[in-house]
Amino acid sequence: MAISEPMPHAATTSYQFVLDHVAAASDAAGRLPGAIKLVAVSKSKGPEDIRPILAAGHRVFGENRVQEAATKWPDLKAAFPGIELHLIGPLQTNKAAEAVSIFDVIHTVDRMKLLIVLAKEMRRQNCYPSLLVQVNTGLEPQKAGLAASELGEFLAAAKNDHGISFAGLMCIPPVTEDPMPHFRQLAALARRQGLSELSMGMSADYATAIAEGATMIRIGSAIFGARPAASPLVAR
Ligand SMILES: *Cc1c(COP(=O)(O)O)cnc(C)c1O
Numbered sequence: 001m002a003i004s005e006p007m008p009h010a011a012t013t014s015y016q017f018v019l020d021h022v023a024a025a026s027d028a029a030g031r032l033p034g035a036i037k038l039v040a041v042s043k044s045k046g047p048e049d050i051r052p053i054l055a056a057g058h059r060v061f062g063e064n065r066v067q068e069a070a071t072k073w074p075d076l077k078a079a080f081p082g083i084e085l086h087l088i089g090p091l092q093t094n095k096a097a098e099a100v101s102i103f104d105v106i107h108t109v110d111r112m113k114l115l116i117v118l119a120k121e122m123r124r125q126n127c128y129p130s131l132l133v134q135v136n137t138g139l140e141p142q143k144a145g146l147a148a149s150e151l152g153e154f155l156a157a158a159k160n161d162h163g164i165s166f167a168g169l170m171c172i173p174p175v176t177e178d179p180m181p182h183f184r185q186l187a188a189l190a191r192r193q194g195l196s197e198l199s200m201g202m203s204a205d206y207a208t209a210i211a212e213g214a215t216m217i218r219i220g221s222a223i224f225g226a227r228p229a230a231s232p233l234v235a236r
Contacts, residue, residue: 012052015040015223022217025207036210039086039199041220043068044227047076053223054080062107062218064089066099073102088170088199088218090144093117097125105130107170107199107216110144112157119162130167132199135189137182138174145171148189155193168197168215179205183212 018038026033041062042050050061050072059082063069069085077083087103090110096117099106109115109131122128133154136145146154151169158164169190173182183200190198201209203222210217221227 011049011224012056014225015053015056015058018219018222021207022210025210028207029211031210036214037216039088039216039218040223041088041202041218042072042224043089043220045224047072049224050076054083060084060086062086062088062220066091066095066102069102070098086216086218097121100125100127100129103129105132105167105216107132107218108134108144109166110134110136110146112154115154115158115164116162119158119164122164130197131164132168132170132197133166134170134172135186137171137185138177140174143172143174148185151189151193166195168195168199169193170199170216172202173200173205180208180212183209183214187213 022036022038023033026036037060039060039062040053040058043062043064054076059080061083063085066087073083073085084104085102086105086107087099088107091099091106091108091114093114096114100118100121106129109118110133118131133151134145135148135151136143137148139147155166158166169186171182171186173179186200187198197215198213199216199218201214201217203219206214206217206219
């Protein structure tokens with residue numbers, strides 16, 4: 001008891017700190033805090049870590065693996081009504097059906113083959129999560145996402161050939177670079193395409209992302225503490 005107890009309290013304190021910091025950053029940017037959705041990234045964290053944040057009233061969570069979410073969330077969803085789940089990690093086509101049934105928002109649509117499977121599943125299940133296109137703003141070969149130059153054609157084909165409209169764009173800037181130009185580029189792309197949602201900003205850079213127009217920030221370690229070393233910091 002004495003050993004396991006401080007953990008939830010620490011997470012709750014960190015959560016409050018992040019909320020305050022989001023409010024301050026949106027204030028500084030002349031934006032309303034209500035316009036920025038905080039996605040609490042609970043990947044690799046167990047129910048014992050997540051429950052205190054739920055108890056504090058938070059309902060929007062991000063996971064990077066379909067299987068992990070399918071195992072972890074049914075019980076929590078039953079215990080806490082109104083939960084909104086976001087998929088922020090890469091999605092394989094053979095997990096698309098399950099992803100459609102579990103997630104309210106999928107941030108990581110990055111290729112036509114996946115979009116086609118998602119479109120088919122959404123119709124079959126009559127279940128329509130919001131979709132974002134992941135854009136590889138840094139053109140990193142190891143990272144998922146469309147090149148900015150491919151975006152227009154992709155969105156047009158999604159709409160015209162498959163009847164799918166996207167809610168917005170998501171990016172993960174290169175870890176070694178100033179994220180600001182990447183956020184700015186993503187915001188400009190979204191504006192050009194008439195898309196309203198911008199998923200950008202993580203624990204280290206969410207204030208910058210808010211200044212650049214983020215509507216969804218994905219915050220893990222700043223709320224839940226560091227993840228186990230075995231878990232990759234940025235999954236792909
Ligand atoms: C893990 C992860 C996050 C959260 O990262 P933190 O730095 O812990 O806030 C955000 N976005 C994606 C895509 C992730 O995989």
